[in-house]
Amino acid sequence: MSSNTEIQWKGYAVHDTKLWDQFKVTDFEPKGMEDKDIDIKIEYCGVCGSDMHTITGGWGEVKLPLIAGHEIAGHVVRVGAKVTEFKVGDRVGVGAQVGSCYDCQRCKNGAENYCHKVIHTYNSIYPDGTVSQGGYATAIRANELFVFHIPDALPLDQAAPMLCAGITTYSPLRTNGAGPGKSVGVIGIGGLGHYALQFAKAMKSDKVVAFSHSENKKADALALGATDFVNTGAENWVKEWTDTLDIILCTVDVSQHIPLSDIFATLKVHGRCVMLALPDDALPPIHPFSLMASGVLLGGSHIGSKAEIVEMLDLAAKEGVKSYIEMLPMKEIGKAVQGMKTGKVRYRYVLKADI
Ligand SMILES: [Zn+2]
Ligand SMILES: [Zn+2]
Structure with a gap:
């Protein structure tokens, strides 16, 4: 052979x-x-x-x-x-x-x-x-x-x-239960994020919310299946999105300036935040208080x-993910x-x- x-x-x-x-x-x-x-x-x-x-x-x-x-x-x-x-x-x-x-x-x-x-x-x-x-x-x-x-x-x-890039987002979506009845947030619209939005949608999640630090990628995010787009560079976005998400995939490939406590605030009780990017440096310090407030789980995933x-x-192939x-x-x-x-x-x- x-x-x-x-x-x-x-x-x-x-x-x-x-x-x-x-x-x-x-x-x-x-x-x-x-x-x-x-x-x-x-x-x-x-x-x-x-x-x-x-x-x-x-x-x-x-x-x-x-x-x-x-x-x-x-x-x-x-x-x-x-x-x-x-x-x-x-x-x-x-x-x-x-x-x-x-x-x-x-x-x-x-x-x-x-x-x-x-x-x-x-x-x-x-x-x-x-x-x-x-x-x-x-x-x-x-x-x-x-x-x-x-x-x-x-x-x-x-x-x-x-x-x-695809499987890095697909696996944690599956593992953490994305699908009907669940709202998924995706932080960062890039190589990973553009798949995360599409797979969360293909799994029939109720809401797929794209978070980006400017309006530049809004049209793309909506075309990729986001039901909502949040500009994290704008004022007051945290208030509007507090207690709304079940699962967050964080794809931002920087360690500093990630607003982790704001991100955790958007999760429902026992919501999960999965860190997918692997920056050169460690994440900023996290005080356990920011996890405690909603019983949040912080996790990782490997391909x-x-x-x-x-x-x-x-x-x-079936759902036309591009x-x-x-x-x-x-x-x-x-x-x-x-x-x-x-x-x-x-x-x-x-x-x-x-x-
Ligand atoms: Zn890779
Ligand atoms: Zn082995």
Whole structure:
């Protein structure tokens, strides 16, 4: 069950975190092929905020040279001897994870995205010592547990960014009960937020409220399914929205200036606020009083499991969830990361493979 396709393993790598917008086409060795592994020819890769935090060194040590990118879509070109779910030619995607231990309680219970031995799509070390390299590349090798069929109704470029940004919002919406009878708030309308609004709507939540610090994204938010738009730069918004929401997803990728106590005030009793962005720095101090007042729960979330990703892609295909993308050839990755840094993108860069 393998094709004769010869893969040239190379990608656009950063060689110095100080030169994070300068990429060189660099050869790399993938991990050794195992029975459950699949080789995928990459056609598209989205540019995620995580790529930015990693290549700039904001999240700590980087195993240079590094090829980032973990919103990958393409076709299967080779399958290992024990692969059961895929065949050569299938349209597939890979997200932010390419491996786990496969054996712990979490892996065995469908929570492999929380495995303590997670192998991230790039900048992780496989048990054989290989550094994982991401999607700004010709190809990727991954265990079939971390590969997903893309439904026919979703073009590959549309599906790519759903595999990190999409699932990062879908999983906490599901886990925390979004749907009929629930009101959902989304703070920040960007790569994550534009999916959060659409999935909250697709799940038939009663209200989907978009919070943004200016009016700039109001028309987009309403087109994406928001029932209400709140400008947090205006006066008195907290008063109007106090005690109205069941679930909040916070997608704002800064640590300071997040008005957490105001955000908590919008929650109903036992409402939940899930922090999805992972800024370089810690959140501002939170006094427990601000949580106590409504018995608020503050939480986190990490991408999603295979079952959740499959479910998300089906829902996206069925309900017409759209990725708002700006397409660039992969060689213009430098331009894309600069656009990410300055917040210019609406709402995701997707790179088209060109090597
Ligand atoms: Zn990501
Ligand atoms: Zn595990």
